[in-house]
Amino acid sequence: MAERVRKLNEEPVKQDGEYVLYWAQRNRRVDSNHALLYAAALANERGLPVLTYEGLTCTYPYASDRIHTFMLQAVPGTARRLKAHGVGYVFDLSRSKADAGDALHRLAARAAAVVTDDYPLSAVPRRFDVACYAVDSSCIVPMNTFPKREYAAYTIRPKIHRALPDHFHAAEPLKVKRKWSGGISVEVTEKNIPELVASCEIDHSVQPVIGAQGGRVEAERRLERFLEDRLRRYASERNEPSNHATSGMSPYLHFGQMSSLEIALAARAYASDEFLEELIVRRELAFNFVRSVDNYETLEALPNWARATLKAHDDDPRSPCYTRERMESAATYDPLWNATQKELLLRGIIHGYYRMYWGKKIIEWSPTHQEALSTMIYLNDRYALDGRDPNGYTNILWCFGLHDRPWFNRPIFGQIRYMSLEGMKRKTDTVAYIQEIDQL
Ligand SMILES: Cc1cc2nc3c(=O)[nH]c(=O)nc-3n(C[C@H](O)[C@H](O)[C@H](O)COP(=O)(O)OP(=O)(O)OC[C@H]3O[C@@H](n4cnc5c(N)ncnc54)[C@H](O)[C@@H]3O)c2cc1C
Known part of the structure; x- marks a missing residue:
């Protein structure tokens, strides 16, 4: 775990903090999430509960009905899963661009420590006056392993293959010793998503994709379909679009609804080197590039x-x-x-x-x-x-x-x-x- 963690400030863990706050920016999932696991470890050492904060603003570039819908569809499932694990959850939807919202900072002020995702395109929180950590749960081989910009796939590939055995195992199950005792009230339900999306100040001309469904349950269903029906054809048919031999997992990976580690472990049983090349080498080369420049x-x-x-x-x-x-x-x-x-x-x-x-x-x-x-x-x-x-x-x-x-x-x-x-x-x-x- 240590190689995935970066401390972002000099502040100590606060002795009188009420919980450890996990700010889910990119990896918006409960399972196979090293950042959430790190928050749980910090909390367990101190006998504290864990609270997850997830925000959705109208200010991200190209905010639209399409993207909002896909993200909101994941929320009821996340709420259920966190509750089952005894973790608190605040989902914070801002409806207008002017609504900057200070919920995150209010919650951080009462926390013993804040943990967030280490992700190259994310905001790095500098303003918290509690200990703040970024944890890499996006890549299988932690991004810190490659401190320099890699020139191409052929330079990073051998390094990934060398480091992989140390990291290619399932993340441990989430266990929190002290359960969250406050309520969890999340206003997003499967039914009210269109209404919530319509109330947000975003681009309503980019419509949700018919048939696309965000969220963990759908990610698992798609992975299952890929493993059963497509993966064995991947090597020979992946470049024939009308044969549908690829996974379709990229939106779920993008929003962190499933980890690349979970997908790779599931696919490994089918011995698909070509698929693992895309999912691990190509994807982690992309993270290396964006992080290095x-x-x-x-x-x-x-x-x-x-x-x-x-x-x-x-x-x-x-x-x-x-x-x-x-x-x-x-x-x-x-x-x-x-x-x-x-x-x-x-x-x-x-x-x-x-x-x-x-x-x-x-x-x-x-x-x-x-x-x-x-x-x-x-x-x-x-x-x-x-x-x-x-x-x-x-x-x-x-x-x-x-x-x-x-x-x-x-x-x-x-x-x-x-x-x-x-x-x-x-x-x-x-x-x-x-x-x-x-x-x-
Ligand atoms: C012009 C252009 C724009 C692209 N924009 C995006 C984008 O916005 N987001 C995105 O995730 N991918 C992007 N890709 C890369 C690639 O096309 C997609 O990742 C892939 O097609 C997603 O479909 P899939 O999940 O079925 O892939 P599969 O073939 O099933 O592969 C599994 C996973 O491996 C990773 N992967 C596959 N191909 C690549 C690749 N070439 N580079 C890095 N990782 C890869 C992805 O995470 C993908 O989900 C882009 C490619 C091009 C040429």
């Missing part, structure tokens, strides 16, 4: 060769050249690309293989590389259920050469890897995919 949303974060080749080709003519609005409304000349964009609009996801194609074409059709980057981040973060994630920023920059190597020189792309419609037609059943999306 300040400018993970900019072209400045690219390796020198990629920046140089893009600069040399930024003025190349684009034909066609589309506006962001045209791309957003899936109205390009390319039926496959339009289908990927429609999948994003309607399902809140694009199949992983076509997602690369989606990104590469945005580079080809945008007036500048900078505009291509902004458009990709905007579309991905606005519509994807797994958007605003280390994987998102890393893979968007992958489209511009990050963690990749130089290829042949060509217009617009320079030496950045190119993807063509002909290539997609050769390698995948584009007709079946386009038909499937048309029927949505």
